Structures are given as C-alpha cells and as structure tokens.
Amino acid sequence: MSPEPVVFTVASPDPVGGRPADKWSSLDMPAIIKQLTATGVSAPDDQSGELTALVKEAKADGHDLFVLVTDQHFSPFTVYRDIAQELQQTTGGTVLVFGPGGMGTASTDFSRVELEDGTSEVHAGASAPQAAREIYEKAVDPNVNWTLVTIALIVVVVIGAVIARVRGRASVDDGTGPKPAADGTDVDNDATPAT
Incomplete structure (x- = not known):
C-alpha cells in the first residue's frame, strides 16, 4: 500500500496586489505631503495643536518630526509603516x-530598533x-551602552586586584605582613604554637 500524497498549503498572495502605494490609494498623498512640509502635521483639528507642539519641540531638539493621523483603516497593519x-x-x-x-x-534620525522600542x-x-x-521621548531618551x-x-576589577597585590607586597616589605617561610610560603607570625 503506497502512502497518500502530502499536500502543503501555502499562504495566498496579498489580495490587494499591485504596487504598495495601491494599498493606500484612497489617501491624498500630495495634500498630506503639502501639510507635512508646511506644519509637520496632517491630522484632525482636535489633535493638531498637541502634535504641532511636539513637532516644534522636536525641531528645538534638532529633529525633523512629521506626524500623519488618518481615520482610514488599512490591513495588514504594516501598511502604516509603508x-x-x-x-x-x-x-x-x-x-x-x-x-x-x-x-x-x-x-533617518533614529534606528528601527529605537522606533520599535518606542512603539512597543x-x-x-x-x-x-x-x-x-x-x-518620540523613548527615541531621544539616552540608552545605556x-x-x-x-x-x-x-x-x-583589574585596578582593584592590582591595588590589593601592591598593598599585600608593601605590608610584607615593611614587616607588618606575614613573613615568607624558607620554602616561599607565607607564615602567620601571630599564630600560637600548638600545645
């Protein structure tokens, strides 16, 4: 009896297809770019004030920051990164x-790791x-190297070991430390003889 054929299921290609920009073709990219280059923000009015303040703060820190807030839902979520x-x-x-x-x-200012740390x-x-x-605050926060x-x-640790070694030799040389025995081992001068 021969074994049945093995069938592998492969994920289907992205149903949207085409160029990545086709996924967000509903966005008016020229208008968004115009807003971003003018103010740094393309967002609903109720959020623009706070975002504009953040963009100005980033500019004062030496970073060009641009923020887009859209009400459109895209799937998969990686489209937002695109x-x-x-x-x-x-x-x-x-x-x-x-x-x-x-x-x-x-x-171009922050690494992918710094940005992903911030988003996470x-x-x-x-x-x-x-x-x-x-x-933004996580990205500019100084990281521990x-x-x-x-x-x-x-x-x-090395400096501590060297200092301990030098002090040990100095105490032997000035007579306050243990005296070496004839065979080169240290002898404890304060030890009382066994009775």
Missing part, C-alpha cells in the same frame, strides 16, 4: 503615521498625540 516610509522619502527626518488599524514609523511601549488606548509623544558599562567594570 505609508511612513513613502512619506519619509519626501519629507526626510522622522515620520509617524497613526490610524485605527495601527501605527507606522520611518526615520505606547500605552494601550493612547490618543495619537500621546502615542506620538511616547514614541552596556558594552561601555562592561568594559568599565572590568577595568575597576
């Missing part, structure tokens, strides 16, 4: 995109202005 990357090619700096289905980032720490249910602030910390600790 939109951010598309916008960032025109605006430069750092682009944050927020929508009902997720958020996306792209930057956004509080659940945060508004777009709050989320943008959390991402563990390589330098490790090197510094090794140097401290």
Whole structure:
C-alpha cells in the first residue's frame, strides 16, 4: 500500500496586489505631503495643536518630526509603516503615521530598533498625540551602552586586584605582613604554637 500524497498549503498572495502605494490609494498623498512640509502635521483639528507642539519641540531638539493621523483603516497593519516610509522619502527626518488599524514609523534620525522600542511601549488606548509623544521621548531618551558599562567594570576589577597585590607586597616589605617561610610560603607570625 503506497502512502497518500502530502499536500502543503501555502499562504495566498496579498489580495490587494499591485504596487504598495495601491494599498493606500484612497489617501491624498500630495495634500498630506503639502501639510507635512508646511506644519509637520496632517491630522484632525482636535489633535493638531498637541502634535504641532511636539513637532516644534522636536525641531528645538534638532529633529525633523512629521506626524500623519488618518481615520482610514488599512490591513495588514504594516501598511502604516509603508505609508511612513513613502512619506519619509519626501519629507526626510522622522515620520509617524497613526490610524485605527495601527501605527507606522520611518526615520533617518533614529534606528528601527529605537522606533520599535518606542512603539512597543505606547500605552494601550493612547490618543495619537500621546502615542506620538511616547514614541518620540523613548527615541531621544539616552540608552545605556552596556558594552561601555562592561568594559568599565572590568577595568575597576583589574585596578582593584592590582591595588590589593601592591598593598599585600608593601605590608610584607615593611614587616607588618606575614613573613615568607624558607620554602616561599607565607607564615602567620601571630599564630600560637600548638600545645
């Protein structure tokens, strides 16, 4: 009896198909780019004030920040990152995109790891202005360089060992330390003989 043929199921290709920009063709990208280059923000009026303040704060810190908030839902959530990357090619700096289905980032100022750390720490249910602030503050927050910390600790241990060794020899030389025996081992001068 021969075994039945094995059948593998492969994920179907993206049903949207075409160029990535086709996924967000409903967005008026030229108008969004115009708003972003003018003010740094393309968002509903009730969120623009807080976001504009954040953009100005980032500018004062030496970072170009651009924030898009859209009410359009895109799937998969990675489309928001694709939109951010598309916008960032025109605006430069750092682009944050927020929508009902997720958020996306792209930057020449911050690494992908720094941005992902920021997005992973956004509080659940945060508004777009709050989320943008959390991402930005995490990205500019100084990170601990563990390589330098490790090197510094090794140097401290080595210096401590050298100092202990030098002090041990100095105490032997000035007569306050244990005197070496004839065979080269240390002898405890304060030891009382066994009776």
